[in-house]
Every structure is written in structure tokens, then in C-alpha cells.
Amino acid sequence: MTPEELAELTDDERALRDKLIADADEYGTAVVEVPAADERSGPYAFTVGAWRRFGVPEAIVVGLPPGLGADLVNLYVKRAAAGERFVTGIRYKDFFAGRPVVFERVFKGRYPEFFGSAFLVYPKGDFPAVQIIVPTEDVIWPWHPHAPEGFARWQPILTDSLKPESWTPGVNGP
Structure with a gap:
């Protein structure tokens, strides 16, 4: 961040930026948790650093x-x-709490909505990001035709199309 960009930050933004960087330096990353906006959407967590x-x-x-x-x-x-x-x-079996996960690249057009405070560390949005997708307990993915109603809305896929784009479900991916 340039001195000019830093000067444009509010005191609260500067304090949050300093905390994100300090946490990343101490713990390897800072984690930001965001509550659900409403009953139709899910909460989310992301890394910075x-x-x-x-x-x-x-x-x-x-x-x-x-x-x-x-x-x-x-x-x-x-x-x-x-x-x-x-x-x-690639399905990573037993990655988290006995559940598999799969990774997908996040479309940069979704960064402002989902990685807002990361722009305090990366003002130009010049960072790659992956979404970790978790299936239901019965290992049903959000894009599956038998997924529970609302599951795809609760856990949207953050690609441009809102569907997996790095693989074809059921063909060369889960």
C-alpha cells in the first residue's frame, strides 16, 4: 500500500489493516468471519495474509x-x-471433521463482495483465492440435483457462473 493510499484510510481502517497484518505475521494468517446477511444466506470465513x-x-x-x-x-x-x-x-477425503472437501478458484469479480477487508492489505485485489466447498453430511455437493433445497444458495460457488468451472461435476470432479 502506498503512503498516499494509507493516508486515505480512516483510523478504523488503518487499525483493522494493522491487526490483519499482525495476526498474519503471528499466526500465519488472519481469519475474518462474517455472519449471514439473512436467513437465506450462509455465514462465511476467509483468510487474509x-x-x-x-x-x-x-x-x-x-x-x-x-x-x-x-x-x-x-x-x-x-x-x-x-x-x-x-x-x-480433486476430492480431498477426510480433510475436515471426517468430511471431504473440494477446492475451486474464486472469480475476481466476487472479491469485493466476499473479501472486503482483504483490500486493506491488497488494495488492488492482486491475490489468488480458492473456495473450500464442503458437502452435506451425506456427501451431497451444492450443485448435485439431489442437494437439499436452498443448499446451493446457502453455499454458493464463487465462480463467474456460480457453478464449478475448473472441472465437470461427475466427469472429472465430484
């Missing part, structure tokens, strides 16, 4: 209960910081 610290994409998970989303993105950063790399469309 994983790209800056470890050169790995920032991560977001949508639709998990408060606390669980933060635990999942922290687990991702811990594993990625240790050198593990995650490929979109």
Missing part, C-alpha cells in the same frame, strides 16, 4: 457455522504453509 506470508491462495468457506469456517480455513493455511498444494476439482 496467506498469500503475503506463504505465497498460497487466500481461502474462503461459505455456509459453515461460526467457528467451523475459521477452523477449516486455518487448517488449509497450516497444511499449505507446510508445503501441501491443493488442486481444484
Whole structure:
């Protein structure tokens, strides 16, 4: 961030930026948890600082209960910081609480809506991001035709099309 950009921040924005950077420096990443906007949408959690610290994409998970989303993105950063790399469309079995997950790239057009405070650290939005997608307990993914009603709305896929784009479900991905 340039001195001019820093000067344009409010005191609250500067304090939040300093906290995000301090948390990332101390813990490997800062985690931001955002409550659901209404009963039709899910809460979400995302990382800030994983790209800056470890050169790995920032991560977001949508639709998990408060606390669980933060635990999942922290687990991702811990594993990625240790050198593990995650490929979109691959099902990672037993990744989190006995459940598989799959990763998808986040469309940059969704960054302002879902990564707002990350722009305090990356003002130009120049960071990659992946979404960690979690199925139901019965391992049904949001895009599946038998997914529970509202599941795709509760856990939207943050691509341009709102569908998996890095793989074809049921063909070369879950």
C-alpha cells in the first residue's frame, strides 16, 4: 500500500489493516468471519495474509457455522504453509471433521463482495483465492440435483457462473 493510499484510510481502517497484518505475521494468517446477511444466506470465513506470508491462495468457506469456517480455513493455511498444494476439482477425503472437501478458484469479480477487508492489505485485489466447498453430511455437493433445497444458495460457488468451472461435476470432479 502506498503512503498516499494509507493516508486515505480512516483510523478504523488503518487499525483493522494493522491487526490483519499482525495476526498474519503471528499466526500465519488472519481469519475474518462474517455472519449471514439473512436467513437465506450462509455465514462465511476467509483468510487474509496467506498469500503475503506463504505465497498460497487466500481461502474462503461459505455456509459453515461460526467457528467451523475459521477452523477449516486455518487448517488449509497450516497444511499449505507446510508445503501441501491443493488442486481444484480433486476430492480431498477426510480433510475436515471426517468430511471431504473440494477446492475451486474464486472469480475476481466476487472479491469485493466476499473479501472486503482483504483490500486493506491488497488494495488492488492482486491475490489468488480458492473456495473450500464442503458437502452435506451425506456427501451431497451444492450443485448435485439431489442437494437439499436452498443448499446451493446457502453455499454458493464463487465462480463467474456460480457453478464449478475448473472441472465437470461427475466427469472429472465430484
